[in-house]
Amino acid sequence: MQGFELDGRLARDSDLLIKLGLTQLRLQDDRRWPWLVLVPQRNGLSEIFDLTPLDQALLTFETNLVATALKKVTGATKINIGALGNIVRQLHVHVVARSEGDANWPGPVWGHGTAEAYDPQEKQIFIRRILEAL
Amino acid sequence: MQGFELDGRLARDSDLLIKLGLTQLRLQDDRRWPWLVLVPQRNGLSEIFDLTPLDQALLTFETNLVATALKKVTGATKINIGALGNIVRQLHVHVVARSEGDANWPGPVWGHGTAEAYDPQEKQIFIRRILEAL
Numbered sequence: 581m582q583g584f585e586l587d588g589r590l591a592r593d594s595d596l597l598i599k600l601g602l603t604q605l606r607l608q609d610d611r612r613w614p615w616l617v618l619v620p621q622r623n624g625l626s627e628i629f630d631l632t633p634l635d636q637a638l639l640t641f642e643t644n645l646v647a648t649a650l651k652k653v654t655g656a657t658k659i660n661i662g663a664l665g666n667i668v669r670q671l672h673v674h675v676v677a678r679s680e681g682d683a684n685w686p687g688p689v690w691g692h693g694t695a696e697a698y699d700p701q702e703k704q705i706f707i708r709r710i711l712e713a714l
Numbered sequence: 715m716q717g718f719e720l721d722g723r724l725a726r727d728s729d730l731l732i733k734l735g736l737t738q739l740r741l742q743d744d745r746r747w748p749w750l751v752l753v754p755q756r757n758g759l760s761e762i763f764d765l766t767p768l769d770q771a772l773l774t775f776e777t778n779l780v781a782t783a784l785k786k787v788t789g790a791t792k793i794n795i796g797a798l799g800n801i802v803r804q805l806h807v808h809v810v811a812r813s814e815g816d817a818n819w820p821g822p823v824w825g826h827g828t829a830e831a832y833d834p835q836e837k838q839i840f841i842r843r844i845l846e847a848l
Contacts (some may be wrong), residue, residue: 599823627793629778629787640774644763651761659761659805662796664818666812669792678800684825686800 584621587670595696597707600712602638603673605646607707610695614654614677614706616646621633623672628663637672649713652677653706664690716757721804727829732848733840736772737807739780741841744829748788748811750780750841759805762797773807780786781809783847789841798824 587606594617595604602622612634625631625700631639647659656677663673676689684692700708717809728740728751736756742749759765765773779794790811793838798805810823818826832840 627781627783628795628804629793629830636774636778637771640770644770647761648763654844658798658800658802659763660796660798661762662798662822663721664792664794664812664822666792666794666797687825688796688798691818699820 583623584606585623586619587668587672588656589668590617590619590670590672593618595703595707597711599616600642600645602635603642605642607703607710608674609703611698611702612683612693612696613689614650614656615689616650616675616710618643618646618675619671620671622671626665626669627671628673630671631654643673643675649710650673650677653709653713660689662688715816717757720753721802721806723802724753724804726805729837731845734776734779736769736827737776739776740843741837742808742829744835745832745836746817746827746830747823748784749786749788749823750809750844752777752807752809752830753781754805756805760799760803762807764805770806777807777809779848783808783844784811787811787843787847794823796822796824821832 581631594608597605603618603620604618608617647661651659654677657679660676660678728742731741732737737752737754740751742751785793788811792812794810794812809819
């Protein structure tokens with residue numbers, strides 16, 4: 581993975597939890613929703629179909645691993661998975677825990693309002709719970 | 715795939731184009747964006763991680779096949795892929811062609827405004843182009 585360059589906005593808006601086989605698993609710093617982001621450590625790609633077939637399979641595996649852990653930790657009503665990239669073009673996949681009555685429910689999280697940063701201790705507790713559930 | 719029951723809202727809002735190995739490929743009847751929907755022909759599932767590993771791999775393959783065709787036909791700036799399901803719980807994956815300046819760009823398509831139905835002839839032309847590109 582040497583030489584992988586993370587997009588500046590992804591770096592600023594999220595914290596690294598762990599590097600999986602293909603992706604960096606990151607926590608979006610927005611306490612309105614439990615929100616993880618997977619970033620394949622490949623430069624210059626913006627679409628999932630730009631990945632090799634093997635990397636596509638890895639991304640599927642890692643996305644489902646993370647989605648399962650997030651569901652387990654949060655008990656969310658529904659996991660939302662999305663690869664949009666209209667603003668940040670570096671390929672990344674959102675995995676977000678949604679529950680009835682949360683901000684903008686049942687609408688999407690993207691583009692809604694303004695991020696609310698975690699309290700540092702609250703963030704560390706959530707990160708530990710995710711890592712334990714993986 | 716005998717006995718597969720399609721959700722009523724998916725049936726009403728979209729047209730069947732073709733059945734792939736795992737999924738039904740459908741066109742969302744909303745001319746604001748070129749918008750396809752893949753529905754795995756499995757009953758009672760709402761999350762991607764509810765699929766068997768083999769079905770997960772098939773869904774990845776079929777999603778990327780369809781996304782590649784949609785990109786080719788539309789020349790879109792960005793393909794948006796999403797599995798939300800906050801309203802319709804039956805597992806389905808959106809594949810949407812986005813271009814700068816389209817409705818709600820660069821925000822998401824979900825929950826934005828009201829669908830605009832295709833003119834029947836326009837719809838058939840678009841369907842034919844997608845099927846040819848698969």
